[in-house]
Amino acid sequence: xxxxxxxxxxVREFYPEAMSLRNYLYEKVRGVSQxxxxxxxxxxxxxxIDLYAAKSGEELVKKQSFTFxxxxxxxxxxxxxxxxxxxxxxxxxxxxxxFPVRWWSFGxxxxxxxxxxxxxxxxxQWNIDMLGVNSPEADAELIAxxxxxxxxxxxxxxxxxIFVNNRRLMDSEFDALDIPPEKRLDVSNLVDxxxxxxxxxxxxxxxxxxxxxxxxDGLKGILGNFDLWKKNEELTRLFAALDALGVSEYVxxxxxxxxxxxxxxxxxxxAFETTGSLKRAILGxxxxxxxxxxxxxxxxxxxxxxxxxxxxxxxxxxxxxxxDFDLTPASVLVTVFDKSLLLKSYALASRLRQSGLKVxxxxxxxxxxxxxxxxxKMKMKIALVLGPDEAANSQxxxxxLSSGEQVVVRQDAVIDxxxxxLG
RNA sequence: GUGCCUGUAGCUCAAUGGCAGAGCGCCACACUGUGGAUGUGGAUGUUGUGGGUUCGAAACCCAUCAGGCACCCCA
Numbered sequence: 001x002x003x004x005x006x007x008x009x010x011v012r013e014f015y016p017e018a019m020s021l022r023n024y025l026y027e028k029v030r031g032v033s034q035x036x037x038x039x040x041x042x043x044x045x046x047x048x049i050d051l052y053a054a055k056s057g058e059e060l061v062k063k064q065s066f067t068f069x070x071x072x073x074x075x076x077x078x079x080x081x082x083x084x085x086x087x088x089x090x091x092x093x094x095x096x097x098x099f100p101v102r103w104w105s106f107g108x109x110x111x112x113x114x115x116x117x118x119x120x121x122x123x124x125q126w127n128i129d130m131l132g133v134n135s136p137e138a139d140a141e142l143i144a145x146x147x148x149x150x151x152x153x154x155x156x157x158x159x160x161x162i163f164v165n166n167r168r169l170m171d172s173e174f175d176a177l178d179i180p181p182e183k184r185l186d187v188s189n190l191v192d193x194x195x196x197x198x199x200x201x202x203x204x205x206x207x208x209x210x211x212x213x214x215x216x217d218g219l220k221g222i223l224g225n226f227d228l229w230k231k232n233e234e235l236t237r238l239f240a241a242l243d244a245l246g247v248s249e250y251v252x253x254x255x256x257x258x259x260x261x262x263x264x265x266x267x268x269x270x271a272f273e274t275t276g277s278l279k280r281a282i283l284g285x286x287x288x289x290x291x292x293x294x295x296x297x298x299x300x301x302x303x304x305x306x307x308x309x310x311x312x313x314x315x316x317x318x319x320x321x322x323x324d325f326d327l328t329p330a331s332v333l334v335t336v337f338d339k340s341l342l343l344k345s346y347a348l349a350s351r352l353r354q355s356g357l358k359v360x361x362x363x364x365x366x367x368x369x370x371x372x373x374x375x376x377k378m379k380m381k382i383a384l385v386l387g388p389d390e391a392a393n394s395q396x397x398x399x400x401l402s403s404g405e406q407v408v409v410r411q412d413a414v415i416d417x418x419x420x421x422l423g
Numbered sequence: 424g425u426g427c428c429u430g431u432a433g434c435u436c437a438a439u440g441g442c443a444g445a446g447c448g449c450c451a452c453a454c455u456g457u458g459g460a461u462g463u464g465g466a467u468g469u470u471g472u473g474g475g476u477u478c479g480a481a482a483c484c485c486a487u488c489a490g491g492c493a494c495c496c497c498a
Contacts, residue, residue, distance in 0.1 A: 006471095006488075006489070007489090009488085009489070009490095063424075063495090063496080064496070064497080080497095081497095081498085109498080111496090111497075111498085113495090113496070113497075114424080114425095114494095114495085114496090115489095115490080115491090116490090116491065116492070116493090117491070117492080118498090119496090119497080119498090123498070124498095125498055126498085127498095189496095192496095259497090280497080280498080281497075281498065282498080283498065284497080284498065285498095305498090306498050307498060308497085308498030309498085310498075311498065312498090335457085337456075367455075367456095367457095368455095368456055368457050368458090369454075369455095369456095369457065369458070370458095371457085371458085372457050372458035372459090373457095373458055373459085374458085375457095375458065376458040376459055377458085377459095383457080383458080385456070385457070387456060388456090389456085397456090397457090399457070399458090401458065401459085402459095404457095404458085404459090406457080
């Protein structure tokens, strides 16, 4: 009994209660995606490693992917992200799709990481993208979708914020500081880590990268300048659009947001919960201008973001924002009085189901207290008893389990009685 | 891939080298045609797994697996 086979490291098992959280997130995601006119789609769950090799970043491909050889000797990967599949699928139908394309998806992904709070090796992720329009207003729409989601799950602007930056803006600032192109990636990564490092240690790392004092001071000036966006046309248009979309209270400019993925070229953004213990991004995304060309399509710009189910699930749980999920599998239990009446109970349950009710029948004769306890634990609202007395008179006893009241009615009136009790 | 912490009944935890326990839950009965409340009784286990030290290990040591925290990375 104790020798059970363990689950694979970093995966979760979805018992019914966890499943209702997953479905809740799916419904909220679908709701806000459809409200903005996005269509649901999906890609394959396994892909060749080559798809990710080009642009996803070395860490993701070489260290964090589940890659294995299939029986034919080819290297395949459990997808660690969706955007490259999106780019390929768009490129394949580039001449027949109607642009702008607005697509969303919610499905499983795998990353070979060290599991910890907010990080598992198997997770579900919402992806949503718009392709074919390159404008700050399109970027603003995606940010508004993100804000709309936060709002729909009850996360107020006081509780969750979306921080926005722009890679082109940062590049021009880096140009002004004479930071050479080959150091940009390392500098970006360092910027990403600034909030979780000791200031002195951060300075030391910056000097190790070869930044001189003037560049270091300049960099710190940039990262502390939260008005930097005002001199950038993309960002001023972005914030004007966000204002029109009614979500500006959710969004702030932050020059410290860089994001790791290589394919982002313009706007980048990440959402964080601001009050809780979890310092992980709820969602993140941005604009990618070159991805389609990289997988063999005509140049086409896109913008999108992704949200994993793990972090948002923990945040909503800890904030007490989750609704009480209705775990009742059925509203009515038909009890089985004894062996001779078993099939009469089955027939009754069947008639009730045909009228659209959710009805469970106790699967074998058992003592009534046991069957009532079962109904109670399953939080069912009504229990029916079809005993010898009722059967002899074509009747059935209908008990309201929350009030304790019980009435005996004719079998042809039982549906009305149940509907009245259920309200 | 690195460092630190943790692992005892279904759950939450106690027992710090000397008989493995409590609360909750579970089961039975009070109540053989009716659940929740209450009372009484009952069952829990190879102390994550494997090895070692010891007269004696849940406890100490080593390995391993899993979880957590911090790196790394990111949804």
